[in-house]
Amino acid sequence: MTIEFPFHHRLRVRWSEVDAQRVVFNGHYLNYLDTAISDYWRAVGLPYPEGLAHLKGDIFVRRNVLEYHAPARLDDWLDIGVRCERIGRSSITMVWSMQANGRLLVTGETVYVFTQLTTGRPEPVPAAVRLQLERQAQGAPVHSLHCGDWASLAPLARAVRTAVFIEEQAIPESEEWDEDDTQALHAVVANLAGLPLATGRLITSGLPQGEAKIGRMAVLRSSRGVGLGEQVLQALIGAAREQSVHTLSLHAQTSAQAFYQRAGFAPDGPVFDEVGIPHIVMTLRL
Ligand SMILES: CC(C)(COP(=O)(O)OP(=O)(O)OC[C@H]1O[C@@H](n2cnc3c(N)ncnc32)[C@H](O)[C@@H]1OP(=O)(O)O)[C@@H](O)C(=O)NCCC(=O)NCCS
16 A cells, blocks of 8 residues: 555554454554544644644544454554545544554544534534644644743743643642743744643843753643654753853753753752652753
């Protein structure tokens, strides 16, 4: 099969998915597909469900067709290719294929219907959904980066930080918002419909000349793993360079230490507690 897919998801067959015939039970392929398509929406810039809820909509599967060509077995790595084949009035048709080591296993077609969030009835696919899908298929950016002060970016940055720090990590509101916000440079990555997905800030005021701090780095849970944190971090490092900063530091949650290490930050001191979460100071010389 030579169909081109602009998106691929890989997963490995687990013990519990293999039946008495020693092959993957036919019903599991819809779960595999759902995992792949959730990842596809993330890559398209419409993480599920926030990306659609932001447009006051949701999607439901209306039709699924599967064709089984060959069985998958325990420990096979499945490569699932997905593409948007057609956008109708309210329908979105996806075509997909699953392969293992170049062997074609299962192919299919899934029709989703875009519905209004409150009524559950079909609605025309919004232009914003079409745009995100088309841009992903063309390999064009599906996100935009915004840098600015608190006055211009507070609503966007607040939405991400509320979801990540206050709701997900249970950090008290009183600890989250501080005076540094009004002095800092903020970076926000949003999708093309304006839904904020990632943020961070750069503080220079109140610090010795040539030093700056990065903080409040957060990516919505449903958009992690697609490079948005990296985009925010590089924007803030770039802004620090423009301001002739020579030493950048940050308090990293230890679970994110490897992420900052990849960008060149090095640990600088022992692990300590901040807002009930283990942190470590990391620095980068520019
Ligand atoms: C999804 C749902 C809201 C759509 O409502 P509906 O009244 O059936 O939809 P309509 O007849 O207005 O058709 C809506 C679109 O789906 C398409 N469609 C409907 N039935 C279809 C079928 N059997 N095959 C392919 N496309 C179909 C229509 O062509 C139309 O597309 P268009 O707007 O691009 O022209 C409704 O069918 C539903 O709730 N189904 C159950 C969904 C579900 O539980 N899915 C599993 C969980 S996700």
